[in-house]
Amino acid sequence: MLSQWIIALALGAVTFYLLKARRSASQQAIRRLFIIVALVAGFIAVLFPSYTTAVASILGIGRGADLVLYAFVVFALFYVAHQYRRQLWQERVNTDLARALTLTQAEIEDLRTDEPGRQP
Amino acid sequence: MLRHPINLGQGAALQTGFDYITANTDATHVITFDADGQHRVGDAIEMLELARRKKLSVVFGSRFLDKQTKPGLRKKVVLKGAILLTRALTGLRLTDAHNGLRVLRVDVLGRIRLRQNGMSHATEIVQQLARAKVSWIEYPVKVLYTDYSKAKGQSLWNSVNILIDLLVR
Numbered sequence: 001m002l003s004q005w006i007i008a009l010a011l012g013a014v015t016f017y018l019l020k021a022r023r024s025a026s027q028q029a030i031r032r033l034f035i036i037v038a039l040v041a042g043f044i045a046v047l048f049p050s051y052t053t054a055v056a057s058i059l060g061i062g063r064g065a066d067l068v069l070y071a072f073v074v075f076a077l078f079y080v081a082h083q084y085r086r087q088l089w090q091e092r093v094n095t096d097l098a099r100a101l102t103l104t105q106a107e108i109e110d111l112r113t114d115e116p117g118r119q120p
Numbered sequence: 121m122l123r124h125p126i127n128l129g130q131g132a133a134l135q136t137g138f139d140y141i142t143a144n145t146d147a148t149h150v151i152t153f154d155a156d157g158q159h160r161v162g163d164a165i166e167m168l169e170l171a172r173r174k175k176l177s178v179v180f181g182s183r184f185l186d187k188q189t190k191p192g193l194r195k196k197v198v199l200k201g202a203i204l205l206t207r208a209l210t211g212l213r214l215t216d217a218h219n220g221l222r223v224l225r226v227d228v229l230g231r232i233r234l235r236q237n238g239m240s241h242a243t244e245i246v247q248q249l250a251r252a253k254v255s256w257i258e259y260p261v262k263v264l265y266t267d268y269s270k271a272k273g274q275s276l277w278n279s280v281n282i283l284i285d286l287l288v289r
Binding site for chain 1: 132
């Protein structure tokens, strides 16, 4: 079935995003376009509920509600992956900041006590 | 004594120490150790002498090179798991993957950039040293299982966590 290929591909993309993707402008742009497309699709699905069933049958999924569910699951997993990466990045920034502070403090301390680690 | 304003973990602490040593001192070697009282100062001194004498870049402490240390069965299984994981991830055939006692010559610090703030740094540091192809040796040390270090003991689940930490970064 076509839908199986699409969903498997989407899950593969989520895995790739989690493991390999690096922060870049293109990635951010794709993410934003994706959200816009999802919103537009959402509006259309609300206004014309029969469309979801039509699209679902093209993809080989029984009901429109199932299509919406699958799309939601993929989107939710992608969101989890994205947040995980963001958190890692945030931790890295925190670490760099704390490290810079600690090293600066140590250098001030060394200057004040006139006792740097470096021996003459 | 350097102190992070917030607790970041051992890996982050080591990296900050490395940065300080590199930039502000003329030290020749660095000794890393776990601060829970499980290592002996005498072992560290002997490892440092060995590194100097044989001009080695790295000396790893190992509790499994002889029979001095007597871990319980549970602990043994956990540590063996960590060793197999480290071998798979780094290619370095260490006998004790999670021994915090190490002697590093200062010039190898430039080859190390720890990004794992937590305990996964122990595997990450071996990974980076393996990639840098530095000269290394293991030295038999005794690990004291104090009540404090037992309370902070690790579980087999940590091998899973380390694997995922190193895969997703």
